[in-house]
């Protein structure tokens with residue numbers, strides 16, 4: 305598998321010239337953001353486009369315009385309208401995709417903000433949004449033509465200063481990580497600066513970021529909130545903040561999310577970004593991470609170093625939680641007989657497509673657990689329990705940052721996934 309990934313990446317590197325030309329053939333060096341509402345529940349869903357934004361520069365990958373990974377629950381595809389050739393795609397998830405699996409999502413209709421960036425097309429393109437449920441059943445949500453010359457687009461605004469926290473070898477060939485503070489009032493200016501540096505340090509001292517440091521850029525937005533702290537509805541504590549992040553998202557006490565996703569991206573527009581991390585000024589333990597969407601982390605307390613790299617596992621790697629005892633409110637998250645999309649879980653329906661190549665010969669599958677003192681404790685296998693369920697879902701290792709509170713302890717499967725993702729962003733970004 306490692307060899308296969310290498311060959312796959314090598315093939316892309318060899319064809320970079322052609323890919324760059326492909327970008328110039330179809331796209332301008334600008335970003336279009338599609339702001340839309342995702343509406344529905346477990347049984348029906350739709351999206352309604354509300355606004356287009358446009359800004360100079362395309363900061364996403366140009367080497368992989370059609371995304372090789374599809375770990376997300378939503379897929380946007382852009383086709384050349386004349387040839388119907390697929391010229392751009394992006395897979396991502398959103399809070400709505402989790403909401404619809406909750407008890408409330410069974411009956412109540414929710415309406416949530418979402419957005420997605422695409423490079424500015426030169427000509428009319430066909431845009432298709434598709435949603436996948438937990439059984440990977442696709443539902444086409446929207447199929448329309450976008451004529452950039454005839455579509456009203458508002459300019460993206462620039463208003464916040466940017467701090468450079470870590471600069472990889474070349475800004476053209478790196479994943480651009482952007483930290484955005486929430487709940488820091490002007491009087492917290494010193495703390496904000498200190499925290500942004502501290503969280504950049506946590507990222508860069510954790511594998512694989514530390515040994516791929518030349519492929520990682522970290523910047524932070526210097527944006528203040530009206531008030532200090534983060535809203536906690538369950539404690540009747542409400543504050544007016546830059547991003548309006550809140551605990552108790554989808555009725556889960558420590559789930560810390562930003563419900564104003566459009567505004568989040570307005571604030572992020574001041575710097576190039578591939579991954580957005582919100583640093584929340586709060587002592588209450590919490591965080592959250594959604595694949596190719598954004599992640600959050602609280603700033604005080606005992607484990608923010610662990611929480612940020614764990615949530616980045618969801619955000620960047622599309623990794624699943626490997627634990628199986630929790631208060632998570634989702635139901636039937638991994639349906640029987642379906643191989644999960646997340647690279648670090650398997651139902652053994654299609655183990656070959658996962659980490660079977662990393663399992664030593666003679667290792668029993670499923671793999672029985674061992675004590676910590678056992679020489680087999682670090683052995684890669686398929687251990688039952690993961691993704692919030694104790695039966696029928698298997699994880700690769702007995703210890704991992706995606707499993708328990710352990711900083712810089714990603715298992716080899718999670719590490720391999722994150723490495724491939726950093727390369728996905730870093731291999732080539734021509735003309736930047």
Ligand SMILES: [Zn+2]
Pocket residue numbers: 626648700701704705706714715716717718719
């Ligand atoms: Zn893992």
